[in-house]
Amino acid sequence: MAWFKKTKKPLASSTAEKPSRVPEGLMVKCPGCGQVIYNKDLEKNLAVCPKCAHHFRIGAAERLASLFDAGRWTEHFPDLTSNDPLKFTDTKPYRDRLRSSIKSTGLKDAVIIATGRLDGLDVVIAAMEYSFIGGSMGVVVGEKITRAIEIAVDRRQPVIIVSCSGGARMMEGALSLMQMAKVSAALARLDRAKLPYISVLTDPTTGGVTASFAMLGDLNIAEPKALIGFAGPRVIEQTIRQKLPEGFQRSEFLVDHGMIDLVIDRRELKAALARALRFMRAQPAPVEAGTPDAEILVVAGAVEPERQN
Amino acid sequence: MPSDTLEFEEPIAVLLKEIEALSMMPQTDQRQQSIDGLYRRIESIRGEIYKHLTPWQRVLVARHSNRPSVLDYVNRLFTEFTEIAGDRRFADDHAIVAGFARYKDEPVLIVGHHKGSGGDTKQKVFRNFGYAKPEGYRKALRAMKLAEKFQRPVIAFIDTPAAYPGVESEERGISEAIAFNLREMAALDTPIVVVVHGEGGSGGALGIAIGDRILMHEFSIYSVIPPEGCAAILWRDSARKVEAAKALKLTAPDLLGFGIIDEIVPEPIGGAHTNHELAAALLDTALERTLASVSAMDPVTRLETRYQKFRAMGSVGITEP
Numbered sequence: 001m002a003w004f005k006k007t008k009k010p011l012a013s014s015t016a017e018k019p020s021r022v023p024e025g026l027m028v029k030c031p032g033c034g035q036v037i038y039n040k041d042l043e044k045n046l047a048v049c050p051k052c053a054h055h056f057r058i059g060a061a062e063r064l065a066s067l068f069d070a071g072r073w074t075e076h077f078p079d080l081t082s083n084d085p086l087k088f089t090d091t092k093p094y095r096d097r098l099r100s101s102i103k104s105t106g107l108k109d110a111v112i113i114a115t116g117r118l119d120g121l122d123v124v125i126a127a128m129e130y131s132f133i134g135g136s137m138g139v140v141v142g143e144k145i146t147r148a149i150e151i152a153v154d155r156r157q158p159v160i161i162v163s164c165s166g167g168a169r170m171m172e173g174a175l176s177l178m179q180m181a182k183v184s185a186a187l188a189r190l191d192r193a194k195l196p197y198i199s200v201l202t203d204p205t206t207g208g209v210t211a212s213f214a215m216l217g218d219l220n221i222a223e224p225k226a227l228i229g230f231a232g233p234r235v236i237e238q239t240i241r242q243k244l245p246e247g248f249q250r251s252e253f254l255v256d257h258g259m260i261d262l263v264i265d266r267r268e269l270k271a272a273l274a275r276a277l278r279f280m281r282a283q284p285a286p287v288e289a290g291t292p293d294a295e296i297l298v299v300a301g302a303v304e305p306e307r308q309n
Numbered sequence: 310m311p312s313d314t315l316e317f318e319e320p321i322a323v324l325l326k327e328i329e330a331l332s333m334m335p336q337t338d339q340r341q342q343s344i345d346g347l348y349r350r351i352e353s354i355r356g357e358i359y360k361h362l363t364p365w366q367r368v369l370v371a372r373h374s375n376r377p378s379v380l381d382y383v384n385r386l387f388t389e390f391t392e393i394a395g396d397r398r399f400a401d402d403h404a405i406v407a408g409f410a411r412y413k414d415e416p417v418l419i420v421g422h423h424k425g426s427g428g429d430t431k432q433k434v435f436r437n438f439g440y441a442k443p444e445g446y447r448k449a450l451r452a453m454k455l456a457e458k459f460q461r462p463v464i465a466f467i468d469t470p471a472a473y474p475g476v477e478s479e480e481r482g483i484s485e486a487i488a489f490n491l492r493e494m495a496a497l498d499t500p501i502v503v504v505v506h507g508e509g510g511s512g513g514a515l516g517i518a519i520g521d522r523i524l525m526h527e528f529s530i531y532s533v534i535p536p537e538g539c540a541a542i543l544w545r546d547s548a549r550k551v552e553a554a555k556a557l558k559l560t561a562p563d564l565l566g567f568g569i570i571d572e573i574v575p576e577p578i579g580g581a582h583t584n585h586e587l588a589a590a591l592l593d594t595a596l597e598r599t600l601a602s603v604s605a606m607d608p609v610t611r612l613e614t615r616y617q618k619f620r621a622m623g624s625v626g627i628t629e630p
Contacts, residue, residue, distance in 0.1 A: 085567065085626030086558045090543035139623030146620065168511075170534045170543070173557045174569050177511060177533040178622040181519055184488060185495035185619050192496065208533070210484040211472075211512045216492055230484040230512070231474030235538075239474050249479055259482045 030054050046266045055223050055266055057203060059105075060112040060127035063162050064298075067125060067270050073116035075298050077147055080140045081108045086173050094171040101132045109140035110165070113148045114298070115157075119274035122285045124152040127162040128209075135165035137209055138172040142179025145213065149186040149197075158196035158282045160273060163214040167207015180212035187216050196280035198273060201228050201251070201260070219261045219276055221269070222251035228260070313582070315369045318358065324351050355579040362528065365554040368536060370528040371508050372470075375582040377589070379406050379421030379466035382506070385589035386596070387412050387419070395448060399481060402445030404437045404469070405517070407452035409461070413597060418456035420449040420517050421466025424507070440473035441513060443486035449517045450490050453497055462500040462604055464596070467514045468507030470535065487516035494519035495619065498612060500603040502596065505529050505570065506581070509559075521603040521615050524595055525561045525570040526588075528580050532559035567625060572599070 029036050032054025042049070046066050047056040058066075065071040081098075088094040102108055110132035114125050126148045128135045145161065152159045168176040190197055199217030201210075203226035211230050214220070222228060229249035237244055247253050254260040264272050314322040328347050331340055362370065370376075383390050392408035394401040407420045424439030425432040449465075456463045472483050494501065494517075501520030509518070509531030525531065534542075536554035541547040564570045574595045581588035603611060 079630045081628045082626055083628045086556065088556050090539075090553075090556065139626035142623055143627055168533050170539050170557070172623075172626060173533050174509075174531050174559065174564055175567055175623045175626050177515060177531075178569055178619065180488075180512065180515060181491050181495070181619045182622055184491035185519075185616055188492045188496040189616070191492070208512055211487040211516075212491055213488070215482070215485040215488040229479050230472065230487075231479070235474045236476065236479070240476060244476070248476070257480050257482065259485055 028056075048266050053224065053265060055203065055225065057130060057164070058266075059131060060107070060129040060162075060164075061298075063127040064112060064114050064125060066266070067118055067160070067273070068114070068116040069118065069120065070299075072297065072299050073114035073125070076113040076115065076151070077144050078112075079108060080144060082138055082140050082172065084171075085139065085175055086171065088171040088173070090171075097133060097171070105129060105132050107132055109138070109144070110135045111141045111144050113144050113151075115151065117285050118160075118270065118277070120284050121274065121277050121282045122155070122157045123160055123277070123282070124148050124155075124157050125160045125162065128164045130164045130166075130204075133169060133171075135163075135209075136167060136169035136176070137165060137179050138169035138176045139179060141169075142176070142182050145183050146186045149183070149190050152195060153186075153190055153193050156193070156195060156283070158198070158277050158280065159190060160198045160200060161213055161217075162200040162202060163205040163209050164202045165205060165207070165209040165214075167209055177208065180208045183213045184216065187213060191218075196277055196282055198276060200269070200273075202226050204228070206230070206232060215259070217261075218280065220259065221272065222254065222260045222263050223266055223269075224251055224263050226251045228254050313375060315366070315373065317362075317366050317369070318355075320354050321351050321358075324354070352578070355583075359528075359578055359580070363551070363555070364530075364557075364560050365536065365551040367528050367560050368530050368550075368554050370580045370582075371530045373580060373582040374426055376426050376468070376507050377581050377585045378423050378426045379419070379468065379506075380423065381427065381585050382466065382504075382589055382592060383410060383419060385586065386593050387417075388414075390419070393452060396444040396451055398444065398447060400442075400444045402437075402442050402448060403435055404439050404441040404473070405445035405449050407448055409455075412464070412600070416461050417600075418452055418461050418463045419466070420452055420463065422469035422507075422514075422517070424468060424470070426468075426507070437473060439469040439508075440471060441469060441516075442473045442475075442478050443481040443483045446472075446483075446486040446490050446516045450493055453494065453499075453501075457497050457499045460499055462502065462600060463497070463520070464600070465501065465503045465517050465520060467503060467505040467509050467518050467531075469510045469513045470508055471510040472513030472516065487512050490516045491519060495616065496612065498608055500600065500606075500611065501615075502599050502603060504574070504592065504596065505531050506574075506592070510535065519615075519619070521606075521611060521618075522572070522599045523570040524572050524574050524592075524599060525564060526574045526581060526592075527561055527576040529561055530559045531561075531564055531569070532557050567622075569622060 030049040033052035035051045047058045201222040251263045387410035390410040425436035503520040503523045505525040536550040537547045540549040540553040561573045577584040577587040
């Protein structure tokens, strides 16, 4: 009889694809290299594995914190909510799905609109939240992003949209489809006003989001190995009745096919955005401090967002 | 069951069989009278059925393989049609037709998906069943830019299951092709009238469907996802497509209520596929009036109105405290 008995399964170095969310708890295993990482270290590293540079998916607020100077921004239109225009029910009512997403994320829908300073430049950023119904675009996401672009046209500031979305939200039917048209029309105005628009595509960016604003940047920048495409891989496999090649619809594939300008490590993203924006004649913010917007000031890391009226 | 009738038209199929049997027998006045009587009954049954179509039944009508194609309408309502090919970048996509023609004697530009409806399998394969690839959207935009340059109105015919979900579509940037069209059509400085006359399949439809007025045929559908796909994802069972079709609110009356379309084009009783001639005549009335009204607008107002039209879409679904 052995003196020691293995009561737990050994830490298998499985290479199987796992959802790259940062789980709760003290430590997390990197799905890229199997390394066990302290959550605290991961957080400090913008949720990028220090060993293999695997990019864990991050939320909209973490994203904004990583881009705005001193992690400070002003949030806009946080209270817009979907009223379930189709009265949609599948295996459960869409209303319930909305309610539980609102509860679990603390957001009212799948995007945060923020203004603030990025390396001293005034910018408008829309960051999508995947954990809100797959980051899907319904009427609220479409409306908020459109308003964000309109703010930018109004103030003559650049727009950055960080996409993280499974596409249009089918529970809002053709109304969600039309958000593709609405946001793209607003981008046409931004374009004609000669203002910068940078699209940042993160894992995953698919469907109606890719086929509208995510592909319309003056620059399209992707995070490494992000899934980016129009049709989902499974749909394509069904169409062609064969397995898709390794790396198909990943950021690097899109660069090779001329659809993405560059792939950038999350830790370099802010600096790269600042360089591009300066080329695009983005104006430095006025020197005097103070909050330009009187909506809601958010300081990253604060337990509760600091609200200003 | 005759191939032309749909699953819910069984009473009609039965009568058609009876007529067929009668017509095989030697012709007499009495027999002819019974045949005429049967035809009248078919008409009245058809009228009843089509008054109460369910959303899923509308999906079937919208996808009927004899539903008029863009070219069926072009041949009946337009003259001097000259088809133009290619996106000048990669290839010519037969799933989207583009060309110029005269409508009521005025030059117009036409773009439209073509599923190969009315044709045999070879035709359908040639048209890739209406699944357009990036080059199709780029051809359409190239044609529309011609219309803009020479100040001719655009008429866009929408009938596609979806953009082609295949490897080469992704390689050549189907997303970018559709997205770019959305942006450019929003600002295209010439009148655009959109006619959703068959299947409005998601982004693949929208990619050539931005305009000043959106007309939609009575039994057409326009949806963010096909009911089968929606059922497969949300119910995890594509057999629940009938429920999904209902939940998606993809019928013309639904979309009129949401402000997504401007006007419903009536169809012959029994659907456009039963009578192409009449279907074309009914479209003609709506199209002539619509085109005249958008052409009469001054360009700046027209573009602003187009922007505001799409800008307002979805407001009905938002609660703002």
